[in-house]
Amino acid sequence: MLPAEVYHHAVIVMRMKPGDQFEIVAADKKVTVMQLERVTDHAATARVCKKLEHTVELPLQVTIACGLSKKDKADWIVQKATELGAQHFVFFAGDYSIVKWDKNKQGKKLTRLNKIIKGASEQAHRVMVPTVSYFENIKKIPLEKYSEKMVAYEEAAKEGETAVLAQLVSRLKKQKETIAKQHLIAVFGPEGGISPAEVQYLRDNDFLLTGLGPRIMRAETAPMYLLSALSFSLELS
Known part of the structure; x- marks a missing residue:
């Protein structure tokens, strides 16, 4: 039955x-x-x-952590990033976030995101359904379980930083035997970006400040760039 x-x-x-x-x-x-x-x-x-025996999951666990953005961008992020292989999502109220999720709305927001994630998982024939959670600020996110930590930093991109992501991927590719045990958290700011205080906090917690190429991307585009780059590097090359 x-x-x-x-x-x-x-x-x-x-x-x-x-x-x-x-x-x-x-x-x-x-x-x-x-x-x-x-x-x-x-x-x-x-x-x-x-x-x-489907091999559809990224070999590396990836958590996408995003500062809250306007309108339905969270919906778009979880849908597309689920199709691209993200395993976990974290949303937080960034210093530059225009919108906030008050306590009365958080449950409904997460329920909606979980529904979108489930549908996207079915669409992509995923064998696991990603999780999603919310934190009041970036400092509330537990960081102990992550073996790799990076933040997409607009100023690094403006300054022409091009090596950090390539070095990260190269290091991961050398860990084929243990890559399934690795867990990357990638932090992305809202429309206004990451504040200096948040950047310093991330620096203090061993995050790599990473540029994502010469073009400045929207808040909802940058996570897709990263996941596509990881998929190509770890699955197709």
């Missing part, structure tokens, strides 16, 4: 019928091909056809 949520998506949304096949991700994070056998108005049964 299919769980109600799977039934709704397969039968109601996708209009599948007996004989149609679909994929689900089991608790062991393996993709299982299922075939519908019997469908009623409120339930359905399916059988296991085969299990697949």
Whole structure:
């Protein structure tokens, strides 16, 4: 018997019928091909056809930490970055953030982001659903679990810094045997960027100040640049 949520998506949304096949991700994070056998108005049964060994996750764990930006940019960031392989998202109220999430809205905001992430995970055939959390400021983000730390810093890009990201990727590529145990946190500012006080805090906590090429990108574009660069370097080259 299919769980109600799977039934709704397969039968109601996708209009599948007996004989149609679909994929689900089991608790062991393996993709299982299922075939519908019997469908009623409120339930359905399916059988296991085969299990697949999909390699769709980035070899490196990546947390994208973003200062809050205006409008629906958080929605866009989690959707596209999920498709590009990010495993965790952190949003924080930056010193230069124009918007704030008051306590009454935080739960609803996170619920919405989780829904978007789930949909994007299905679209990308991810075998794990990324997490998302919110912190009142950058200093509240726990940093102990990260083996690699970087911040996309606009001033570094303006000054022509081009080596830090390349050096980071080169170091990661040399760690093929242990790269799955590595965890990178990448911090991105809101529209106004990272404040001097935040930059100093990140420096004090061993973050690399990283330029992302000669062009200045929007707050929602920079995380996609990084994930694309990591995918190309660690998966395709």
